[in-house]
Amino acid sequence: MSPDRPVDAQVPEGEITLHGRVLPASNATFVGEVDGVRVVYKPVAGERPLWDFPDGTLAAREVAAHAVSEALGWDVVPPTVLREGPHGIGMVQLWRDEDPDQAPVDIVAEGTVPDGFRHVFDGLDAHDRGVSLVHEDSPALRRMAVFDVVVNNADRKGGHVLPMPDGHRHGVDHGLTFHVETKLRTVLWGWVGEALVEEELDGLRRLAAALDGDLGQALAGLLTGPEVAVTRRRVERLLARGEFPAPASSSYPVIPWPPF
Known part of the structure; x- marks a missing residue:
């Protein structure tokens, strides 16, 4: 686990009751409840075909991403399982309530990078004003960036980073991962060329060992x-x-x- 994080609960095994659909979303995404616990449910039947990822595989990739997160010990991805639901088999993940007052990834006026943030790129907004994409310089976000490299995340948008009230950051929406070709697309480019710290190297060593054992079999x-x-x-x-x-x-x- 990441420092000072409690052990996560597991996804309950009871019947899923759906409360609504998340819009907009590229693939069918529902919010529901299992035994009083809020969950996200993405059925395989609701996945949109993609030219570069095989049909019907996104839910399994989300579960694989959680397995890698667990092996790293960083709690990047909330608990996620593959199971039956109201619309067939799909990915079911514990819901995480983010803190609306925190913005670990943000758009700011060009040249005004806040203290404690990293600059990613400059561009123009809808009114042709200069803006910059920035993200915070925090251990939790660094770990997520390392995780994204490992799983070859092709879709790390700013909205896929959930800020927790305690400062932890969860990553969600990992269907576009694990491709054999390099497809890393992310808003977390602020540390390019910087040395990994010992905590990050330790996590990668744990992951390497796990890939030669139970994790490799699970994947x-x-x-x-x-x-x-x-x-x-x-x-x-x-x-x-x-x-x-x-x-x-x-x-x-x-x-x-x-990017958002």
Whole structure:
């Protein structure tokens, strides 16, 4: 677990009662309840086909992302399971209430990066005014950035970072992960080239060991063999280089669109 975080509850096994649908969302996403516990439910039947990810695999990728988060010990992804629901099998994840007064990823006037934040890029808003995308410089967000490199997250939007009242940050929406090709698209580029700290290296070492044991077996039931093998190689490269990577190619989009 990340420092000072309590052990998470598990996703209950009871019947899911749906309360509503999350809009807008690219894939069918529902908010519901299981035994009085609020959950998010994404059925495989509601996944939109994508040209670069095989149909019907996004829910399993979300579960695999949680398994990697657990092996790292950082509590990046809330507890997530693959199970039956009202619209068939899908991903079920514990709901997390974020703090609306915190903005770990933000858009600010160009040239006005707040103290404790990192600059990512400059652009123009809808009124052609100069703006900058920034994110906080915190241990919790650094861990999420390392996690995203490991799982090859192709969709780390600002809205996929949930700020908890205690300062922890959860990441959600991990369906576009674990591709065999490098597809890292993220708003968390503020540490490019900086050395990983010992806590981050320790987490990667735990993950490497887990991939050779129970985690590797679990991922084999959720991903393809080549996807698991490439995940191992990404961990090995991060440990060998010991620093945050730079974007792999100038020809491939490295920021998700829209970024929020």
